[in-house]
Amino acid sequence: MSKAARAVKNVRKVVEKIEHKSKLRTNIPAGMAVAGPPLGPQLGQRGINVAAFCKDFNERTKDMREGVPLPCRIWVNPDRSYRLVIHQPPTTFFVKQAAGITRAAMCPGKEVAGKITLKHVYEIAKIKAQDPPQEFKTMEKICADVIGTARSCGIEIVRDYDPEEYAEHLKERAEVVEQQKKELQEIKEAKMMRTA
Template identity: 65%
Template sequence: MSKSVARLKSMKKVADKIDHSSKLRTDIPAGMAAPGPPLGPMLGQRNINVPAFCKDFNERTANIKPGIPLPTRVKMNPDRSYQLVIHQPPASYFLKQAAGINRGAMEPVRETSGKITLKHLYEIAKIKSQDPTLDFKPLKEICTMLIGTARTCGIEIVRELDPQEYGEFLNQRKLAVEEQKKLLQEKREAKMLRTA
């Protein structure tokens, strides 16, 4: 009988060590963590001190341009403390910055939203290789991943880029984006009229 009791106690110790909490995975703008929605409720559900977290996050990201989206991973400890891991901005953010655009293509297969050079791609891959999830991946693999992300954004990768031609392309693209925004707004208004 005592053997089975000892076995149950050892199993209970193992069960106590199992962590059933889920990691919080979200993007938070650099230096702009605030206790209000949507971040506040997500942290509150996990019993994290929201004002302390916001202060900690904003201090850690003080050297980064405010508003840049940072993928953040938060793991909760049983004593209400947490482990905070802040990644580099998403690949799509870097690609759009390098291309000089604010948004990707609505239909990436049919339209080109911007262009970047192979040098841009390599520089972005070097930055992204600092992410904990990409630590042990070779640069070639990260470049391949970035090419796929660029395609989904409608960004074309070229060997060389003429600044004057690209400036003209961006001006034409700006007009196309404005037209797309108008069409989307008209669709929203038509949908609201149907549901009213």
């Protein structure tokens, strides 16, 4: 065998052993991983057994409330096995839960979607501190991140609030949200009419 042939053979071996280090970043609802889109195709292109992954994920998240969005990081090994890291739910999920709202403000800064206290901010920061990307951040920095996220959702940070007054605010807010939904639906229908 010539030197060139041996070199080509060695190159082929190296090429076959390439390890794909890119990780898949996706949000999967707790206990609700299914083989269908969008998760199935994402995992399928990387050669992961989708059914086994879904079973594994659902088993690992069975103690959580079903449907809570969980940011996941998935690294695929050359033998098609994988390493799955499940993070805490996104900060936006926590601040909306704490404020008692399902929808953030359409125009943050111009409207108040809800309110949370400094105690809520600290509790959310304690939970988010468990995520691997946060391990080198101080609690003060994580709290600042939570406050920034809350403000971007139109949620006001207060020291304390009156529950009855806040309940009234949420009722008024529900009416505003319904009006915004109607306006968005009208805009969508108007666009559909123009394209038809």
